[in-house]
Amino acid sequence: MKYDLLQEAVFAGLPLPDCPIVDVHAHFGPATPFPLYDASEEGLQASxxxxxxxxxxxxxxxxxxxxxxAAANDYTLELVRRYPGRIFGYLMLNPAEPAAILPELQRCHAAGLRAIKIHTYDSLPYSHPNYEQVFAFAAEYGLPILAHTAGEELRQLESALLRFPQVCFILAHAGCLDPAAYAECAQYFPNVCLETCVSQCPRGLIEFFVNRGLSDRMLWGTDMPLICAGHQLGRVVFADISLEDKYRILYRNAHRILPFPLPAGR
Structure with missing residues (x-):
């Protein structure tokens, strides 16, 4: 069996050659509710x-x-300043405090954060009107939004996907439940991208999206250190897809979609 150069690098235990990977979904900080092996900044960099x-x-x-x-955003800004050009941050908000949303968006945007992360965990659904100013701000300033999506969350976003076509919505954990629903969403809405990290890693999920013509709308993510980054990398490197599609997923699409200059590759 002939392996491509990315697979050969993995077998040799080496970083991928001429492939400056961009992880669009990671976590950091000391305040973790999970028993993780290494959630330190040093562990993140080593991975x-x-x-x-x-x-x-x-x-x-x-x-x-x-x-x-607000405290989380302060930590993100500090980390971004310590690792310029390597670590970029999503700003986060509390949709349950509508009066604080716009000031926090303005503060973090002025400080340099250029992407937003939203999550309904223990909070309001994406269809709640408090999210309107988040979506409007993203539209005005061209900020992508990484949206945690599973089950009802995907359906809750549909109105915003339609009304804010200039916003790139990155659907986190694409395919974790009902892969066809994610594929149909990305095929229908041109402003939707699919982020790849899932914990259960069903076999063939990467191929499922690529075979539906979505390789230019897929972004690689890990959710590390919650999920092993190497595991998530292997799902793409050893997927039954072309080498060009692997490059698209691992970094080329991120170069096109995300608002910061990133290292060049092949």
């Missing part, structure tokens, strides 16, 4: 170096507790 991850977009673990949004 990136082993695989050849050039840059990542992440948010603190407080994304699960949105009442701490």
């Amino acid at each position: 990136m170096d082993r695989m050849g991850v050039a840059a990542l977009y992440g948010s603190p673990f407080q994304v699960l507790c949105q009442q701490y949004a």
